[in-house]
Amino acid sequence: MNRVVEHSEEAAAFLKDEKRAAWHDETLWFVRAKRDKAAHKVADWEELRETASQIKDHTLSNLDEYLIQFEKKAKENGIIVHWASDGNEHNQIVYDILTKNNVKHVVKSKSMLTEECQLNHFLHYKGMAVVDTDLGEYIVQLRHEQPSHIVLPAIHLKKEDVSKTFHEHLHTEKDNIDPTYLTRAARKVLREKFITADAAITGVNFAIAETGGFVICTNEGNADLGAHANKIHIACMGIEKIIPKAEHLGVFLRLLARSATGQPITTYSSHFHRPKEGQQMHIVLVDNGRTRQLGREEFRNSLKCIRCAACFNTCPVYRRSGGHSYHNSVAGPIGAILAPNLDMKANADLPFASTLCGSCTNVCPVKINIHEQLWSWRQILMKEGYGGFAKKSAMKTMAAVLSNSGLYRLSGKMGRRFMGWFPALINNKLNPWSKQRDMPAPPKQSFNEWYKNNRKNG
Amino acid sequence: MKVGLFIPCYVDQFYPQVAIATLQLLEKHGCEVHYPLHQTCCGQPMANAGFASFSAGCDKNFTNNFSGFDYIVSPSGSCVLHIKEHLHNNGKPEQATHVRHHIYELTEFLTDILKIENITASFPHRVGLHISCHGQRMLHLSSMSEKVEPSFSKAEQLLNGVKGLQLLKPKRVDECCGFGGTFCVTEEAVSVQMGKDRVTEHKANNVEYITGGDMSCLMHLEGILKRQKSAVKIVHIAEILNAQ
Amino acid sequence: MGSREKILQAIKQNKPAAVPLPQVPSFSRMTDDPLNTFVETLTSIGGHVVVNDFSQLKNFLVQQKKDGLQVINGVEELADYNIFAYKTYKAIDLESVDTVVIKGKIAVAENGSIWVTDSSISNRVLPFICERLIIVIDEANIVATMHEAYEKIKIDEEGYGVFIAGPSKTADIEQSLVIGAHGPLSLQVYIV
Structure with missing residues (x-):
């Protein structure tokens, strides 16, 4: 993926439409508030998070064994298991299954993995029609956009936008913005797609090593309709989606929906173990950089993520910059620590799209230390030279001044009004600080000077 | 009790009154306060920008200035956090460890070490409380809205004892203001929007x-x-707690 | 070397030292009154619950049929127990189904969900393609939490099982809740 625009520029553009940006912020804050309410109903919430975190830690430290166990059990269950090293191989595997079975039409429910691998693009290029059936994803697909949020894919759009898109593509009434009307219109069109498709692609929320099955969670019922209505079901999952035992589902399902939307559970939590009669069930296990991330000690526990997006909703920066500003299939704080692993150069800006406020870390249901990883990525990215020469030399100068008492006092005296050594506070028209903020009024003397004048015992 | 007063660089340069209030407040409560004159900065601006590797000089200077005290106290949760998490000094590892383990943010020093229960201060005004993230979420100076935990706040505990003060909380009690170090200039638009939103909620009160x-x-x-x-003004908590 | 071996080898090389698997602690049950909590929770997420009034269901189904609506029934105690006749029907042939009645196995108070499996739904597409889903559940099978539910069920006993919590829904347009997305427009639960 090639980055054209920095996160900060996209964010500034997003904020230009003040009303829409405020709506985006308020709406996602409301989702966060619902999450809080749901979490507070569970007295053991923090213990539940801790348990989930430990299960994931354990799983990552035995990931190879659990994958082998899962594969064996899944095969016994009659599921065909595939392994893909990267996105391309994943796409090719899916394509081969489809062509081998003469599939022309495919319905796909939400899968962030297939977004990461750009499966739709790949299949489209090969002449195969894939319809995204999650309502939000369907909307953005019609608009040739990317999802801006992993749980709420069309959260960047207003109902007027959806109405316009549906009017164009589904011939709904012009300017009818009633969400129920629009949803029903999509339901009608997609029903047709479900029952006339030849194959269904789904994601996976959890795969259980001890039973060789997998769980998919949706509210709309689209994953089930697709999977059950078709003779081929292909489920795609990152290798980190494994959990050891069935009993662990109790822990994760209690956390997932509450963290995501504040619901006690998603409407459907579907457990697939064996294909129905006459059906082919495939599962594609995908690496695509995950084993590399596993080897990065500071970042490996980003692989614990269960894709609830609580960190998106709580992130004051995400809420005010929108998902597209992250130019990565997974946006938000978690995206900002996953993306550099995929491509450091293209995503070097993302770990800086944070104030390091730490709210993400504390909503995370599996206790990923997101803000610490953002900090660590910054160190690595700058060490690798992705900050550019100018930034590095400015920082060097700043470090030199700030570590030397004499130089520091001198520059303070000369430039109190300007604080030239602190890039945040260069007082000229080009300085971003002053664009919408005033500088602090410079005092007559620094504390250091006051102290020397008023106290002797320094 | 020998206390080393650490005044962050921007406080030294721009807000000397906050440093003076901190000094007087600590002295008022019986501390023997020393202000090492050669102190500069904790190194956080570089580290958060991705250049922690450049902060060895700051670390060395900090260790030299502050390793000789029972406690190091500073009116900044953020700078204290940085020292606690990132101060290293290969030449003097023991001194660095001592500093990391004995540095306190002002309000936690007042409540946890000095165990002050009755503050003798007066500030008869309507005051909005801004909770700073590093102090809250990393130093645990107060409970956070994300977590299911008993509610507490060291700042509130102290402010509640201030005569005449009416404490008001914004609607989103602990959302970040958007400063974020160099974030405030590298992500100017988001930073300012976050700040404006905080200000709006306080103004509503x-x-x-x-x-x-x-x-x-x-x-x-x-x-x-x-x-x-x-017309809304800002005031550091040290100034309020020191106000008569 | 194939991708499988490549991936497994990379994991072996990169994984951290073994971390023990924690015991899942015995979490709070959250309620002393699973029945009422279940009713409350399911109602709050858009389900409609009827307690101890089986005749209401019987009358409802009679009326449905009178209105010419197609009803598929998987509850033996009710008239026209016909669900297994539809076992191999394709989705395209089930498009006009209005009401599906099935038996639930376990209901969970904390989240209002009900566990149903292949053996109770006959054809996997049925609970999703109908307009109206009705689930009948025995009060004795209401448990407090998901932990208790997973103690009682064996998830791979049958090829497919699903926790259903309310009618299908979406909020993908401006976060406005719309009941009835791709699946049923309504869910009624009868507790007997």
Whole structure:
């Protein structure tokens, strides 16, 4: 993926439409508030998070064994298991299954993995029609956009936008913005797609090593309709989606929906173990950089993520910059620590799209230390030279001044009004600080000077 | 009790009154306070920008200035956090460890070490409390809205004892103000929007002042307030606790 | 070397030292009154619950049929127990189904969900393609939490099982809740 625009520029553009940006912020804050309410109903919430975190830690430290166990059990269950090293191989595997079975039409429910691998693009290029059936994803697909949020894919759009898109593509009434009307219109069109498709692609929320099955969670019922209505079901999952035992589902399902939307559970939590009669069930296990991330000690526990997006909703920066500003299939704080692993150069800006406020870390249901990883990525990215020469030399100068008492006092005296050594506070028209903020009024003397004048015992 | 007073660089340069208030407050409560004159900066601006590797000089200087005290106290949660998490000194590892383990943010020093229960201060105003993230979420100076935990706040505990003070909380009690170190310039648009949103919520409470434990957040909010020509002022919690 | 071996080898090389698997602690049950909590929770997420009034269901189904609506029934105690006749029907042939009645196995108070499996739904597409889903559940099978539910069920006993919590829904347009997305427009639960 090639980055054209920095996160900060996209964010500034997003904020230009003040009303829409405020709506985006308020709406996602409301989702966060619902999450809080749901979490507070569970007295053991923090213990539940801790348990989930430990299960994931354990799983990552035995990931190879659990994958082998899962594969064996899944095969016994009659599921065909595939392994893909990267996105391309994943796409090719899916394509081969489809062509081998003469599939022309495919319905796909939400899968962030297939977004990461750009499966739709790949299949489209090969002449195969894939319809995204999650309502939000369907909307953005019609608009040739990317999802801006992993749980709420069309959260960047207003109902007027959806109405316009549906009017164009589904011939709904012009300017009818009633969400129920629009949803029903999509339901009608997609029903047709479900029952006339030849194959269904789904994601996976959890795969259980001890039973060789997998769980998919949706509210709309689209994953089930697709999977059950078709003779081929292909489920795609990152290798980190494994959990050891069935009993662990109790822990994760209690956390997932509450963290995501504040619901006690998603409407459907579907457990697939064996294909129905006459059906082919495939599962594609995908690496695509995950084993590399596993080897990065500071970042490996980003692989614990269960894709609830609580960190998106709580992130004051995400809420005010929108998902597209992250130019990565997974946006938000978690995206900002996953993306550099995929491509450091293209995503070097993302770990800086944070104030390091730490709210993400504390909503995370599996206790990923997101803000610490953002900090660590910054160190690595700058060490690798992705900050550019100018930034590095400015920082060097700043470090030199700030570590030397004499130089520091001198520059303070000369430039109190300007604080030239602190890039945040260069007082000229080009300085971003002053664009919408005033500088602090410079005092007559620094504390250091006051102290020397008023106290002797320094 | 020998206390080393650490005054963050931007407080030293821009807000000497906050440093004076901190000094007087500690002395008032019986501390023998020393201010090492050669102190500079904790190194956080570089580290958060991705250049922690450049902060060895700051670390060395910090260790030299502060390793000789029972406690090191500072009116900034953020700078204290940085020292606690990132101060290293290969030449003097033991001294660095001592500093990391004995540095305190002002309000936690007052409540946890000095165990002050009755503050003798008076500040008869409507005051909005801004909770700074590093103090809250990393130093645990107060409970956070994300977690299911008993509610507590060291700042509130102290402010509740201030005569005449009416404490008001914004609607989103602990959302970040958007300062974020170099973030405030590299992500100017988001930073300012976050700050404006905080200010709007405080204004809705008709506050006269916004207070908090980190002058950097307050400097950012002040910049916005001043640009808006607002009458709302900022004041560091040390100034309130020291006010008669 | 194939991708499988490549991936497994990379994991072996990169994984951290073994971390023990924690015991899942015995979490709070959250309620002393699973029945009422279940009713409350399911109602709050858009389900409609009827307690101890089986005749209401019987009358409802009679009326449905009178209105010419197609009803598929998987509850033996009710008239026209016909669900297994539809076992191999394709989705395209089930498009016009209005009401599906099935038996639930376990209901969970904390989240209002009900566990149903292949053996109770006959054809996997049925609970999703109908307009109206009705689930009948025995009060004795209401448990407090998901932990208790997973103690009682064996997830791979049958090829497919699903926790259903309310009618299908979406909020993908401006976060406005719309009941009835791709699946049923309504869910009624009869507790007997």
